[in-house]
Amino acid sequence: MSQQRTGPADGPDFPDLPEATVARLPEYLRALHHLAEEGHDTVSSEGLAAAAGVNSAKLRKDLSHLGRTGTRGVGYDVSLLIDQIEHVLGLTHRRAVALVGVGNLGHALAGYAGFGSRGFRIAALFDADPGRVGEHINGLVVRHIDDLPEVVEQESISIAVIATPAHAAQHVTDRLVAAGVTSVLNFAPCVLNVPEGVDVRKVDLAIELQILSFHEHRKSALTALPPVRKPGRVGQDLQRANRLGGEAVGS
Numbered sequence: 618m619s620q621q622r623t624g625p626a627d628g629p630d631f632p633d634l635p636e637a638t639v640a641r642l643p644e645y646l647r648a649l650h651h652l653a654e655e656g657h658d659t660v661s662s663e664g665l666a667a668a669a670g671v672n673s674a675k676l677r678k679d680l681s682h683l684g685r686t687g688t689r690g691v692g693y694d695v696s697l698l699i700d701q702i703e704h705v706l707g708l709t710h711r712r713a714v715a716l717v718g719v720g721n722l723g724h725a726l727a728g729y730a731g732f733g734s735r736g737f738r739i740a741a742l743f744d745a746d747p748g749r750v751g752e753h754i755n756g757l758v759v760r761h762i763d764d765l766p767e768v769v770e771q772e773s774i775s776i777a778v779i780a781t782p783a784h785a786a787q788h789v790t791d792r793l794v795a796a797g798v799t800s801v802l803n804f805a806p807c808v809l810n811v812p813e814g815v816d817v818r819k820v821d822l823a824i825e826l827q828i829l830s831f832h833e834h835r836k837s838a839l840t841a842l843p844p845v846r847k848p849g850r851v852g853q854d855l856q857r858a859n860r861l862g863g864e865a866v867g868s
């Protein structure tokens with residue numbers, strides 16, 4: 618991923634963070650909350666790095682962007698660091714999120730109770746199917762997508778999650794942006810075009826699985842490799858084939 622810097626909010630009160638650091642801050646936050654629940658007041662950089670699954674040098678560099686956070690010999694103050702990271706991530710108040718597309722995936726997301734403790738509140742559900750509109754999920758009523766502008770304004774929604782089929786996702790995005798949404802989390806397998814100032818992030822489990830498939834493929838290819846030997850007759854034939862442009866040489 619490219620090392621973009623954070624954008625227009627940068628300024629004296631707002632650290633200029635590499636995108637990769639921003640992506641790791643939520644991992645540190647999750648680990649810190651866990652440490653706090655276990656009763657830890659302080660944590661060493663090694664301890665926090667292990668809990669977050671990153672190397673400690675990277676963690677120290679990331680946290681140095683936030684200003685002075687650690688004390689030599691003592692480590693980081695857990696609750697202070699939680700406050701600092703939450704401040705930078707804009708999680709000091711719960712953000713209202715809209716979910717568009719309340720099918721299989723949308724139902725699972727709308728029913729998930731864990732967003733609240735991570736700084737988010739699913740504030741509105743939308744669908745285009747009249748059969749789904751009016752359904753109650755987790756205390757919310759599914760609204761028709763036509764109600765988007767009104768609800769986005771009422772609930773001060775700036776972030777939306779798209780869980781519609783791919784063919785509908787761009788149109789839904791355009792409507793979200795027109796209603797005032799400025800960040801989109803897209804589950805649909807497609808690329809979205811958005812105007813400047815709108816951020817899009819994509820979640821695709823199939824891509825993650827394909828990457829793991831590559832690693833599986835690579836591991837099995839490595840274990841299947843014969844031991845390295847001096848080129849014999851077959852090796853010489855292969856070398857000659859390579860010189861000739863990769864054609865197999867007759868046996």
Ligand SMILES: NC(=O)c1ccc[n+]([C@@H]2O[C@H](COP(=O)([O-])OP(=O)(O)OC[C@H]3O[C@@H](n4cnc5c(N)ncnc54)[C@H](O)[C@@H]3O)[C@@H](O)[C@H]2O)c1
Binds near residue numbers: 720744780781803805
């Ligand atoms: N990213 C991932 O890892 C991942 C995993 C599973 C599914 N998906 C994707 O998530 C999306 C949803 O999958 P699903 O199985 O829940 O599909 P689904 O068909 O069960 O649900 C889609 C919902 O979107 C609604 N919809 C369609 N057009 C709409 C519009 N214009 N406005 C508002 N609502 C609209 C439908 O009425 C339906 O309720 C698909 O694009 C799928 O490929 C992604």
